[in-house]
Amino acid sequence: MARIELRNIQRKWGEFWGVRDVNLAIEDREFLVLLGPSGCGKTTTMRMIAGLEEPTEGEIVMDGEVVNGVDARDRDVAMVFQGYALYPNMTVYENIRFPLRMRRIPPSEHDARVRRAAEMVELSEFLDRKPAALSGGQRQRAALARAIVREPYVFLMDEPLSNLDAKLRQQMRVQIKYIQRKLQITTVYVTHDQIEAMTLADRIVVMKAGAIQQIGTPDQIYHDPANTFVAGFIGSPPMNLVAGRLEGGTFSAEGIRVDGLPDRLGGDVVIGIRPEDCTVADEGHLSAEVFGLEPTGDVTYLTLRAGDKLIEVKADRSYRVPLGSGATVAFDPARIYLFDAATGERLR
Amino acid sequence: MPKAGTEEASDLDPSARGVAKAAPQQPARTRFRRRNRRLKRWFPYLLVAPAVIYLMLITLYPGVFAITQSFYKVKFGPWRPIGFANYARLLGDYQFLGALWNTFLIGSISLALQCVIALTLAFHTYRDPWIRGWRIVFLVPMLFMPSAVAFLYKLAFLDARVFSDILIRLGLIEHNLAIQSSTWLSRAVLILADVWQWTPFLFIIFVAALQGQDEEVEEAARLDGASWFQIFWNISLPMMRPVIVVALTLRAIDITTMFANVFIITKGGPAFGTETISYFIYRTGFRSFDFGYASAASVVMLILTVIVAQTVVKRAFVSARS
Ligand SMILES: Nc1ncnc2c1ncn2[C@@H]1O[C@H](COP(=O)(O)OP(=O)(O)OP(=O)(O)O)[C@@H](O)[C@H]1O
Numbered sequence: 175m176a177r178i179e180l181r182n183i184q185r186k187w188g189e190f191w192g193v194r195d196v197n198l199a200i201e202d203r204e205f206l207v208l209l210g211p212s213g214c215g216k217t218t219t220m221r222m223i224a225g226l227e228e229p230t231e232g233e234i235v236m237d238g239e240v241v242n243g244v245d246a247r248d249r250d251v252a253m254v255f256q257g258y259a260l261y262p263n264m265t266v267y268e269n270i271r272f273p274l275r276m277r278r279i280p281p282s283e284h285d286a287r288v289r290r291a292a293e294m295v296e297l298s299e300f301l302d303r304k305p306a307a308l309s310g311g312q313r314q315r316a317a318l319a320r321a322i323v324r325e326p327y328v329f330l331m332d333e334p335l336s337n338l339d340a341k342l343r344q345q346m347r348v349q350i351k352y353i354q355r356k357l358q359i360t361t362v363y364v365t366h367d368q369i370e371a372m373t374l375a376d377r378i379v380v381m382k383a384g385a386i387q388q389i390g391t392p393d394q395i396y397h398d399p400a401n402t403f404v405a406g407f408i409g410s411p412p413m414n415l416v417a418g419r420l421e422g423g424t425f426s427a428e429g430i431r432v433d434g435l436p437d438r439l440g441g442d443v444v445i446g447i448r449p450e451d452c453t454v455a456d457e458g459h460l461s462a463e464v465f466g467l468e469p470t471g472d473v474t475y476l477t478l479r480a481g482d483k484l485i486e487v488k489a490d491r492s493y494r495v496p497l498g499s500g501a502t503v504a505f506d507p508a509r510i511y512l513f514d515a516a517t518g519e520r521l522r
Numbered sequence: 523m524p525k526a527g528t529e530e531a532s533d534l535d536p537s538a539r540g541v542a543k544a545a546p547q548q549p550a551r552t553r554f555r556r557r558n559r560r561l562k563r564w565f566p567y568l569l570v571a572p573a574v575i576y577l578m579l580i581t582l583y584p585g586v587f588a589i590t591q592s593f594y595k596v597k598f599g600p601w602r603p604i605g606f607a608n609y610a611r612l613l614g615d616y617q618f619l620g621a622l623w624n625t626f627l628i629g630s631i632s633l634a635l636q637c638v639i640a641l642t643l644a645f646h647t648y649r650d651p652w653i654r655g656w657r658i659v660f661l662v663p664m665l666f667m668p669s670a671v672a673f674l675y676k677l678a679f680l681d682a683r684v685f686s687d688i689l690i691r692l693g694l695i696e697h698n699l700a701i702q703s704s705t706w707l708s709r710a711v712l713i714l715a716d717v718w719q720w721t722p723f724l725f726i727i728f729v730a731a732l733q734g735q736d737e738e739v740e741e742a743a744r745l746d747g748a749s750w751f752q753i754f755w756n757i758s759l760p761m762m763r764p765v766i767v768v769a770l771t772l773r774a775i776d777i778t779t780m781f782a783n784v785f786i787i788t789k790g791g792p793a794f795g796t797e798t799i800s801y802f803i804y805r806t807g808f809r810s811f812d813f814g815y816a817s818a819a820s821v822v823m824l825i826l827t828v829i830v831a832q833t834v835v836k837r838a839f840v841s842a843r844s
């Protein structure tokens with residue numbers, strides 16, 4: 175059992191709030207991803223769970239027991255540090271073995287375990303090297319191996335794949351998910367990368383400026399964003415957000431006109447539409463100048479300029495049009511989101 | 523011409539290449555400024571010249587003088603060349619060999635003690651919020667004048683018998699300790715004085731090294747289940763090795779030439795039991811006025827020190843990448 179609860183957690187440095195009002199229950203065996211822009215308090219939250227940082231206020235509860243003040247060493251967590259924190263005087267092998275030695279795991283098991291962990295992160299050839307002689311990505315994988323070599327109460331991973339190339343990253347993602355499922359260990363995972371968040375998470379926590387914006391499954395976060403921040407943060411390219419006026423079920427902004435929206439709402443609103451819910455058509459909601467065209471192979475990203483606003487559209491892979499010409503785009507009316515212009519909160 | 527500048531040299535002096543070829547074209551003017559190469563080459567030497575000349579005057583000259591003198595019999599009057607006789611005599615001189623042994627003994631015990639104490643103190647204080655305070659407190663003994671410390675210890679342990687008195691009052695012993703007549707107790711006083719005064723030096727260096735250590739590495743080790751001592755033993759200490767070696771080498775050189783304490787506290791007694799090399803040289807040179815012989819002893823000492831320091835330092839610096 176490993177259920178972790180954060181109750182009203184605050185972390186202040188002087189007048190600066192690193193983390194504020196965090197309430198979060200991490201279920202047993204859950205894979206929880208913390209997602210948010212740089213500096214939003216992800217690492218700080220993780221360090222408080224690990225016991226490396228004491229919350230200014232609030233309680234951290236593990237399996238019903240308040241663990242504030244319990245030393246990091248006694249919480250039995252395994253953490254991948256954002257900055258790797260490898261032991262510079264030890265080889266990769268010794269680095270990975272260190273937690274086994276310290277946690278008094280029978281020495282007869284060490285070798286097999288170290289090699290298995292190294293193999294999972296494809297580092298077997300580098301076991302004799304010291305960290306200084308490794309590339310950034312290799313160091314990161316060494317740090318990952320050191321965390322997964324033992325079976326802790328909880329895994330904490332702070333951007334463990336940020337320095338890897340796309341292919342390795344995909345492989346490591348699969349490995350991490352596999353290990354987590356097999357060992358059934360509660361995991362908290364920090365990332366900037368949405369694909370990582372969407373593919374790994376049971377639930378995603380979106381944070382901004384130290385506060386939680388939304389907690390939900392990847393589907394909920396994607397299909398049902400709570401506010402403009404979450405909507406604009408998830409998806410690549412992210413959701414188009416256009417401010418305008420809504421009156422009698424009709425939304426209008428420069429170059430855009432959308433009918434058939436709920437007429438019980440009105441006033442200044444922001445509409446959100448994902449690039450993948452737009453289609454290039456002869457007749458549609460938006461006619462504007464083509465500002466950019468990015469063919470990527472499997473899809474073509476079309477950027478339109480409506481007034482001073484840029485709208486991203488995911489077009490067919492064979493779609494081509496000269497820059498500066500006009501294009502018309504239709505939105506999927508069922509997939510238009512409405513947000514309050516002042517607060518950014520979702521209007522339902 | 524040095525090969526470092528073959529390319530530059532060709533600009534200055536086309537014949538330097540020894541090929542009957544037209545001088546290479548002066549590169550077209552570019553936006554990069556070319557500095558005067560001759561000046562660039564000599565400028566660094568120019569900068570260090572005053573210091574080097576000064577050093578040579580105060581160290582090299584006496585050094586050469588001592589080496590020369592060691593091959594002569596010098597006892598007032600004219601110098602008489604005697605080849606290696608002074609050195610041969612040293613090898614059979616039990617007082618010299620005894621002094622070597624004493625220096626080694628007192629030095630290594632004292633060094634080991636202060637190293638262990640300094641490491642222990644540094645380990646316990648380096649993440650302490652009051653570390654600035656600790657540093658100042660521990661620094662105090664180092665600020666004393668060495669001869670003042672020597673007199674302090676002479677008073678406390680020998681003349682005024684403060685130490686014996688305390689022990690008697692505590693009921694630990696019945697009579698005054700006969701420190702002056704005991705070789706080992708006299709050595710102990712010398713060791714104690716040195717440890718007291720110089721542990722702070724090591725402490726400060728060790729604390730600085732420990733504070734420079736990546737805190738996140740310590741945190742990682744904590745999460746991996748290491749105790750503070752295990753972190754120190756498995757990570758900090760190996761990382762500090764070069765620092766420790768350099769600090770100890772400096773200290774060792776200092777201890778080998780220990781003089782003031784011996785001169786003031788024990789005068790080498792009892793029966794040469796605490797006579798160090800420096801004191802032996804002093805006694806030979808300025809008491810027996812056997813200058814050539816004293817010079818030979820200093821030369822031997824110098825060679826030994828250089829050899830030891832070189833090997834120790836060289837071995838300690840193994841690249842982190844290996
Ligand atoms: N020791 C500290 N003292 C003062 N402020 C701090 C301290 N540690 C972190 N902060 C601040 O707290 C905020 C959150 O930091 P944190 O490291 O948790 O961000 P993060 O979400 O992990 O960012 P990134 O994605 O860039 O790693 C930042 O604005 C940071 O400047």
Ligand SMILES: [Mg+2]
Pocket residue numbers: 216217218256332
């Ligand atoms: Mg971070």
